[in-house]
Amino acid sequence: xxxxxxxxxxxxxxxxxxxxxxxxxxxxxxxxxxxxxxxxxxxxxxxxxxxxxxxxxxxxxxxxxxxxxxxxxxxxxxxxxxxxxxxxxxxxxxxxxxxxxxxxxxxxxxxxxxxxxxxxxxxxxxxxxxxxxxxxxxxxxxxxxxxxxxxxxxxxxxxxxxxxxxxxxxxxxxxxxxxxxxxxxxxxxxxxxxxxxxxxxxxxxxxxxxxxxxx
Amino acid sequence: xxxxxxxxxxxxxxxxxxxxxxxxxxxxxxxxxxxxxxxxxxxxxxxxxxxxxxxxxxxxxxxxxxxxxxxxxxxxxxxxxxxxxxxxxxxxxxxxxxxxxxxxxxxxxxxxxxxxxxxxxxxxxxxxxxxxxxxxxxxxxxxxxxxxxxx
Numbered sequence: 001x002x003x004x005x006x007x008x009x010x011x012x013x014x015x016x017x018x019x020x021x022x023x024x025x026x027x028x029x030x031x032x033x034x035x036x037x038x039x040x041x042x043x044x045x046x047x048x049x050x051x052x053x054x055x056x057x058x059x060x061x062x063x064x065x066x067x068x069x070x071x072x073x074x075x076x077x078x079x080x081x082x083x084x085x086x087x088x089x090x091x092x093x094x095x096x097x098x099x100x101x102x103x104x105x106x107x108x109x110x111x112x113x114x115x116x117x118x119x120x121x122x123x124x125x126x127x128x129x130x131x132x133x134x135x136x137x138x139x140x141x142x143x144x145x146x147x148x149x150x151x152x153x154x155x156x157x158x159x160x161x162x163x164x165x166x167x168x169x170x171x172x173x174x175x176x177x178x179x180x181x182x183x184x185x186x187x188x189x190x191x192x193x194x195x196x197x198x199x200x201x202x203x204x205x206x207x208x209x210x211x212x213x214x215x
Numbered sequence: 216x217x218x219x220x221x222x223x224x225x226x227x228x229x230x231x232x233x234x235x236x237x238x239x240x241x242x243x244x245x246x247x248x249x250x251x252x253x254x255x256x257x258x259x260x261x262x263x264x265x266x267x268x269x270x271x272x273x274x275x276x277x278x279x280x281x282x283x284x285x286x287x288x289x290x291x292x293x294x295x296x297x298x299x300x301x302x303x304x305x306x307x308x309x310x311x312x313x314x315x316x317x318x319x320x321x322x323x324x325x326x327x328x329x330x331x332x333x334x335x336x337x338x339x340x341x342x343x344x345x346x347x348x349x350x351x352x353x354x355x356x357x358x359x360x361x362x363x364x365x366x
Binding site for chain 1: 216217218221222223224225226227228229241243246249265266268269271272285286287288289290292293294295296297298299300301302303304305306307308310312313314316317322323360362364365366
């Protein structure tokens with residue numbers, strides 16, 4: 001999940017995957033289903049990071065969102081010099097799907113954490129689909145920075161750091177908490193289906209409505 | 216890779232309930248020689264060029280990636296798969312550099328000018344119109360080998 005060619009920055013391994021796939025075409029008949037020879041170990045069957053089941057906030061536990069947003073802005077400001085250094089050296093970034101400026105990420109997300117639904121600043125894209133893209137952009141600024149700065153290729157470590165240890169993670173968990181209790185059906189549903197927060201690779205149960213589609 | 220039985224409960228429950236498609240009119244085609252193949256990639260990772268319209272959550276349409284496009288973003292609805300590999304190296308999900316190298320080494324004939332991405336969370340049975348458009352474009356380009364890369 002997210003690594004079909006197996007190993008990032010490992011051209012030989014990636015070409016081995018391609019060659020193995022192409023070799024299937026040489027079979028005299030099909031369809032063919034075959035296992036790749038090498039298994040990349042993961043933790044407890046998880047193919048990506050998942051939040052601890054117990055880490056779910058209720059709205060009445062959230063505290064002052066404006067203060068939390070200030071802490072996130074400060075945290076983000078501290079990361080940005082390394083983010084831009086990474087961009088300059090790596091030559092690409094995955095940040096930008098939302099098309100918002102980085103400085104606008106936290107204010108936009110914070111409005112949802114306060115129970116508001118801001119008007120989408122992006123023409124043709126409603127507020128909630130834009131929220132998802134901004135959440136992923138914010139996450140990507142953090143993880144791209146850590147990947148570059150600390151030379152990490154470990155989705156469990158990066159996920160734990162972002163979601164459990166940063167103020168940004170806490171802000172997004174606040175958005176999840178508010179969304180789960182929202183009167184807006186779309187917002188409630190995407191939170192229940194864990195489309196804002198990573199909960200798919202957990203033992204569950206997931207927070208939110210029981211008709212989530214996963215359970 | 217993880218066996219379904221070893222997955223945690225939420226993912227296992229979802230994946231175990233997926234029904235495999237019932238494919239009729241199945242053809243097994245003899246491939247052209249490896250070093251003359253023209254290869255295109257189809258990815259389900261909802262990757263697109265920066266500035267393209269984002270994929271909607273159950274998108275049936277596709278986006279086109281040029282063989283030299285590298286400024287790409289992802290708008291896939293699902294968050295259950297790892298994005299850090301894509302951040303580290305886009306070839307982990309869209310191996311255009313690898314295919315280029317294989318073409319230069321004469322392992323394959325050439326790399327197509329156009330590659331295609333879909334939003335893999337949507338039902339592929341609803342994508343027929345888009346699939347026909349893609350296949351038509353591939354025929355125009357004389358693509359004879361497609362590398363399907365799920366995400």
